[in-house]
Amino acid sequence: MTIRLSILAGGLLASSILQMPATAQPQTQSIRATITGGGGEGKCTFEVEVDGAADVEIHGDQGTVRNLSGRPARWRRLECNQPMPNNPSDFRFRGVDGRGRQQLVRDPASSGGVAVIRIEDSQGGAEMYTGDLQWRNGNYNWGGVGNWDSGRNPGDNWKTQIAPNEAMNICRNQVMETRGVARNRVTVRRGEVQRDGDSIVNFTFVNNMGRSKSGFCKVARNGQIIQFQIEGGQDRGRSSLNQALDSCQDEVARSLGIERNNVRVQHGLDPGNGSYLINYQAQDRTQRIRTGSCRVSAFGDVEAIRR
Numbered sequence: 042m043t044i045r046l047s048i049l050a051g052g053l054l055a056s057s058i059l060q061m062p063a064t065a066q067p068q069t070q071s072i073r074a075t076i077t078g079g080g081g082e083g084k085c086t087f088e089v090e091v092d093g094a095a096d097v098e099i100h101g102d103q104g105t106v107r108n109l110s111g112r113p114a115r116w117r118r119l120e121c122n123q124p125m126p127n128n129p130s131d132f133r134f135r136g137v138d139g140r141g142r143q144q145l146v147r148d149p150a151s152s153g154g155v156a157v158i159r160i161e162d163s164q165g166g167a168e169m170y171t172g173d174l175q176w177r178n179g180n181y182n183w184g185g186v187g188n189w190d191s192g193r194n195p196g197d198n199w200k201t202q203i204a205p206n207e208a209m210n211i212c213r214n215q216v217m218e219t220r221g222v223a224r225n226r227v228t229v230r231r232g233e234v235q236r237d238g239d240s241i242v243n244f245t246f247v248n249n250m251g252r253s254k255s256g257f258c259k260v261a262r263n264g265q266i267i268q269f270q271i272e273g274g275q276d277r278g279r280s281s282l283n284q285a286l287d288s289c290q291d292e293v294a295r296s297l298g299i300e301r302n303n304v305r306v307q308h309g310l311d312p313g314n315g316s317y318l319i320n321y322q323a324q325d326r327t328q329r330i331r332t333g334s335c336r337v338s339a340f341g342d343v344e345a346i347r348r
Contacts, residue, residue, distance in 0.1 A: 073237070074102040074119040083129065085121035085174045089114055089160070091139075092167040096146070097158045099174060101125060101263060107281075112167065114160075124263050126179030127154030134158060139170035149176075203264050205231050208240035212258035215269060216246050220254075221344070238262030269340060280341035282308060282317065289319035289335035292343040297325050309334060316344070 074085060087097055087104060093111015098104065102124040106114045132150050136143030140162065147157035162168050203211075209229045216227045226248075232241030242258045259268035280288070286306045294301045303325075309318035317337040325331055333348040 068108040068113045070106050070114070070116055072104045072106075072116040072119050074099075074104060074121040074124070076102060076124070077120060077122050083121070083123050083125060083176045083179075085119065085125060086137075086171065087119050087158075087174075088117035088169060088171045090117060090167050090169055091141070091160045091162045092165075094159070094161045097160060097172070098147075098155060099125060099158075100149075100155045101127075101261065103261075109159075111162070117169065125149060125154060125156065125174065125176065129154070129176030129179040131177040132156075133175045135173045135175075137171040137173055140164060140168050141170070143170060143172055203240070203260070203262060205234065205240060207264065208258075208260040209242050211260050211264060212242035212244055215258055216244050220246060220248060220342075222246050222248060232257065280317075280337070280339060284341050285317035285319055285337040288337050288341050288343050289321055292335060292346060293321050293323055293333075296346065297323055297331070299323065299325060306335075 085099060087099065089095065089097055089106050091111070091114045093114075094109040095114035096107045096109060098107065099119070102121060104116065104119040106116055108114045127149070129149055132148060134143075134145040134156070136158075139160065141164070142159075142161045144159050144161075145156070146159045147155055149156040156174055158172055160170050162170075209231060213224070213227050213229045216222065216229075217224060227244060227246045230243045232243050234240050239262060240260045242260060243255070244257065245253060245255045247253050254271055256269070256271035286308070290301055290304045290306045293304045293306075297304075304321055304323040307320045309320045311318050316339055319335045319337055321333055321335065323331045331348065333346060335343050336345045336347075338344050
């Protein structure tokens with residue numbers, strides 16, 4: 042695995058590459074929140090077991106723990122009185138229990154509704170960590186991509202699932218936005234509704250190269266897309282920051298016709314709709330230094346390059 046450390050020095054982007062053994066690959070474990078119901082202020086409480094370092098990511102009613110070092114981190118529980126919206130106001134995080142450090146490293150109000158808490162446990166042996174996330178109001182619209190917003194408030198009864206035709210519209214919009222195709226190029230078909238209320242929607246679209254592609258969306262009962270997969274590709278869950286950095290680095294190298302190691306990348310200020318802004322600095326074939334940025338979708342696709 043390659044870990045990229047980047048800093049701005051003297052106005053130029055400097056980067057050092059650290060090579061780590063393949064055994065250091067992060068491990069992940071996912072969980073769906075238990076929704077207890079109740080209006081008013083939103084709140085989620087998580088409990089994870091950590092022996093080293095891990096990131097806890099919460100988005101809507103989904104939780105993921107990513108192991109960064111030490112033994113694999115494990116979920117114990119995730120309880121919310123409502124799914125966390127994509128633009129929560131007055132968001133607060135509080136570490137409740139655990140001997141090490143808990144720090145909010147990604148605020149959901151500026152990252153499309155994704156909260157990331159980093160836990161660092163420097164002492165030997167596993168430790169249980171508990172944390173509270175709280176917010177006021179917000180909606181579930183994420184720039185038209187992968188979410189549903191029809192006026193439902195966060196305090197409404199989330200045991201009521203969306204209608205199948207709403208899930209189909211959400212999936213169609215997802216394909217249009219992430220693949221850059223017109224509405225008349227996308228066909229959606231209703232799939233099964235699973236026991237937990239999630240809806241499967243199958244789709245086919247014709248891309249800008251005239252090729253037909255198929256896949257499916259898995260839409261949660263609250264209208265959020267929790268899985269997006271295109272045939273022949275991997276599960277298109279939300280891309281990590283490292284994947285976004287890699288996507289930008291690869292695309293800049295390809296467009297300039299240079300080696301990948303001649304491109305340095307750094308996380309910029311995200312647009313706030315779930316996508317990433319990645320700044321880059323590259324040395325082209327004439328030894329000229331080029332700078333610019335990539336906008337990378339929440340699913341890892343480079344949507345635009347600015348030079």
